[in-house]
Amino acid sequence: MPKDARATRDALIRAGAHLFAAHGIDAARTRDIVALAGQANDSAVTYHFGSRDGLLDAILRAGVTRMEPARAAALPGLRPDDLHAIVDAVVRPTADELRTPHGRDFLRITAQLAGRAGIRDHRPPPVLHGTALQQQLHLLETACRATLPEPIALERISLFIAFLTAALADRATRTRPSGTPPSVPDHDTFTTDLTAMLTAALQAPATNRLPATNPPPYL
The missing domain is CATH 1.10.357 (Tetracycline Repressor; domain 2)
Structure with a gap:
């Protein structure tokens, strides 16, 4: 994975985890996750993870892996x-x-x-x-x-x-x-x-x- 893409994924994982934790996995808004991750394109989550569920899965896998x-x-x-x-x-x-x-x-x-x-x-x-x-x-x-x-x-x-x-x-x-x-x-x-x-x-x-x-x- 290119370095820039990995950095973007990591930023989205951190932002998603923070907002899913604070607002709930169903209530957190994708646009807020993207903005907190420093991305301008609202489709960043779909591009990197396929969906919100894909982002949530990546967050959970990161925690289990740690x-x-x-x-x-x-x-x-x-x-x-x-x-x-x-x-x-x-x-x-x-x-x-x-x-x-x-x-x-x-x-x-x-x-x-x-x-x-x-x-x-x-x-x-x-x-x-x-x-x-x-x-x-x-x-x-x-x-x-x-x-x-x-x-x-x-x-x-x-x-x-x-x-x-x-x-x-x-x-x-x-x-x-x-x-x-x-x-x-x-x-x-x-x-x-x-x-x-x-x-x-x-x-x-x-x-x-x-x-x-x-x-x-x-x-």
Whole structure:
């Protein structure tokens, strides 16, 4: 790719991430993305990415790629019987995105997409295919299914993703424009506590209660 084209793509990715995070992936205007990227032609997004969805996909792939080295390094040490270690390996690289402006934009975008992770029907989005994150999520499912029925395990992992992305997006939003995060708790304490909370939620005993087929008339 020519150097100028690469620079334009990078500028559009940064601008798109910022406005998708600030205004929402559906509400952000393409013309504003193009202007923020310093481009004069409103068709720049279509030219470089094919569509707004193509731009969003590029933003998500950039974020996943940033985290891949840390995830890949953690994979060999993970065992299906150590749920806490698996959760920590999922959470920590994601939480480290809080350290940079583009990372915080990425987190605010992923919170909007948490319901599209495809966990419940085993249909992860293409951006996860072949990644260390996909392997981590497979380990997480294996660990949960060791103690939970499959539907409950998948539901919990879906909610795990929703809670994780919401918590990180909230902290990203509360981080000052200067990059100064909330002072309490500090980053490491926040990440450790978030990991503990999510592990505990996944380990909660499954309920065996079923809805009554013939409830009393007064219920």
